[in-house]
Amino acid sequence: MAADDELASRVGSFITSKTGASAVAISGLRRLTGGASRETWSLDSTITHADGHDETLPLILQRDVRGAPKELSRPMEFALMRAAFDAGVPAPEPMWMGDETIGAGESFFVRCVEGETLPRRLLREEVYAKARDAMPAQLGKALAQIHRIDPAKQGLAALPGPPASVPPAEYEVRRYEQIFRMIASEPHPAFELAFRWLAARVASQRNASRQRTLVHGDFRIGNVLFGAEGLRLVLDWELAHLGDPMEDLGFICVRSWRFGGPKPVGGIGEREPFFAAYEAAGGGKVDPERVHFWEVFGNLRWGIICLSQARTYLDGVSSSVELASIGRRAAETEWELLSLID
């Protein structure tokens, strides 16, 4: 507990220096999640401004362990959320990058928004009936807004992505095949069949899939905040990259992200109205065949991520029972892949 009090006091001083407030009180500091590499905290700050009025600002702090591996640097993720928030995307509002007083690794603060994140609640609870109806179209619109952000104009050109000469589909398939060859302990004939299927289509779509935009990279139910009325925030921006916008539309259709729901888009929506909302919000023409390609890729990618999470346990990097057991979930994606590519 003493360590938490110490962090609260350092956060208070930090916010004072950032806002020029005459006083800042921190309350309710608690850790929401913590992994081997990243911690998420929530807290309330009460900021007393120089003119005497009080402002209550609920915050989320994300903090890395020093030297933890990650896909995006924190300043890049911060800049990305800033660009998304300014473009009207329902994204977390970035407040400040943290400094060395907040933690040894990189950190940032975003404004905390109330809401629910558990997919099973969205799919099953009566209170979210309206949200289930509204969200497919809201997700389509949010995705269109994300894809319309111009990475070059927003200082996001350094995001990971394929070199100009390589189509995004070819690049992503090759990248995940390399990861798969590096980490898999056992042969996976179903994944081999999927790689053959994807390779055949990468070749025939070489021109069609050359288009590249900002891609969220982890766009699915499970990475959004919602309320009774529907979508509130698109979260988890750390896998963002430059690529084919159809990648995000395919990924949200992956069966693992339907959480037992009957419909293809996150378990709650049909493809057509989701695509229509995306196009109506200026997201460009949807190519269902390319979306299907990315859905197949999304299943394969999630399957490979399952293997890589188990790898951290097998290599002794983590002792988490969750990471260990996720290794057996690869079979779910293999099953789905077999029916998608037959």
Place this chain on the structure above:
Amino acid sequence: MHDRPTADELLRAVELLLDDQLVPALDGAAKYNARVAANVIRTVRRELQHEGRQLDAEWRGLDLVLGAEARPPGATPMRQKLHERNEELSERIRSGDADEGRFRELVLAHVRDTIHAKLEVSNPGWIDG
């Protein structure tokens, strides 16, 4: 021969402890991890129940796809040899042999059976879900 409880009976006791005592008593991450642990116990129990039959079936399936081979005695050499045969099957797929035709049909049917077997152990609800 070991005394009773059998391996399955011992695991059942751990499963009950997790489900009936630890999960209800815990909160947050510990509660979540206890749920995951109970599911792991269920997976292991199903694996113990099905493993002999599943290894047999996988061997016979590979005989149909790759040609019959003599079966090594004992579970450990069997697993090792299955690994090698699956490497061979993967190599055949990578080289394009299963891109079309009769061999593709054989491979798809066999691979579907093996994934079905994996899911019978890891998540039976996924098969018809």
